[in-house]
Amino acid sequence: MTLFRHPEDRIPVLLFACVFALDLTVYFMASSWWLPILWFGIGIIPKGWISAWNHHHQHLNMFRHAPLNRLLELIFGFQTGVTSHTWFLHHVVGHHVNYLDQEKDESRWKRDDGSTMGEVEYSLTTTLTAYPRAWQVGLRYPKALRVFLVMGVLQLALLGVLFWHNWFNALFVFLLPMVTSLYVTAWATYFHHVGLETREHAEASYNILHRGYNLMTGNLGYHAAHHAKQALHWSKLPQLHAQMAKDIPAAHYRQPGIPFVWSGSEEKLELTDEQVEALAQARPART
Template sequence: MTLFRHPEDRIPVLLFACVFALDLTVYFMASSWWLPILWFGIGIIPKGWISAWNHHHQHLNMFRHAPLNRLLEIIFGFQTGVTSHTWFLHHVVGHHVNYLDQDKDESHWKRADGSTMGEVEYSLTTALTAYPRAYKVGLKYPKALRVFLAMCGVQVALLGVLFWHNWFNALFVFLLPMCASLYVTSWATYFHHVGLETKEHAEASYNILHRGYNLMTGNLGYHTAHHTKQALHWSKLPQLHAQMAKDIPATLYRQPGIPFVWSGSEEKLSLTDEQVEALAMARTAR
């Protein structure tokens, strides 16, 4: 009997556990004031990547057994600021259902007057309202809401114990990284759909083909494919994108963000006919 639904998740979960072990090591062992602060700075980008994997997990749980999934979600909660079932409610049965309708989208990029939000406004709004919006969606899904509320309670209690033991280290090793990761995640999602008002799934998302970005985020760059089949495992998204390549407008591509691209981060790209054909041909090469 295997613990994982998909064997591809074994190495990522091991890496998440190693990062959490390092978090605990710094928390319990650091006696100098600067080390937790340094660790906080070093971890901002990697924990932003882990946020993408937390997103994948809440679409399709990595373990076959609920207790192991809840344990992993506690780790994810400390690393990303997004606790168990928060993204399931806010994102899976919220945003994915409503993202073509800016009046309903839980991650909407339009203001009430119809104008487009800026990056900072969107990121702050989405981060600060993530939990209230998840709760609101959860009223329609009482079973998931109960897990969401219970696990939020567990997460807060554990964080409280960490603050009681060493408030300074808890602040810089756990609480501030949680807040930063939630903001960085919200900022990254701004570029997934902003400005795309359509009723067609193939025309509603930007995609990132950069190999390093997709390695670190579990192929999150294949965003059109992800929205077309949101329950599809992350390892299969490139193949689905190849199947859809000719239906996706060549203008719906972007550069990745920092640290993959420092100049022109998140800049829009337009693929040539040859590049689109090469993507489609990748389907037959698999």
């Protein structure tokens, strides 16, 4: 029996492990002050992409066995600043349940007075409230909350050991990337739903069809499809999007962020009715 629930996860997990191996190599081997700082700068965008895969893992664990999932979550924690079960509580049983209601949404983009937050305000608010809101949701899910707490303590203990051994390298190789990746993740999510008030899944998300972006984020650009069926494996989201496309407004397509936007989007920002209909009628590829 394979260790993975879905074979498509094998290469991504291998890449996450390779990035973590590079983190450890820089941490233990770097003797020059500039190398950890350089690695911090180089790693920001790739670790932002890894944040998307951590998100996918929280929706549908990549391994069949709990110990392997917890080990992967430790790696994700050091790379993305989001520890085991944090996104499960905050996002899976929080945001996905409440995202159509801005009074309850754990990732809400509205202020208490009903006005829309700006990018920086939303990103800072979501970053600073991520763990408190995960805790609040966890009070309704005690089993998941226990894993969240135990793994969080373990993550902090390991980080403490790294700081005790070499505080400078630990700061730039682990802690600052963790904090920055969490902020970048919050900043990226601002563009998923901001300004969209509706009760329909097909109309409540912006979508990105850029192939490079979806390759690196595990099809996160098919966001309406993801919200319509959040437990669906990332590899199957394009097929579901094709089925939903006729109901997705043409204005609900956006360009990708950095670095993909530099080369331009591979899809138009607004699809014509004929293009949407053609995409909706496209036969899903066999898996």
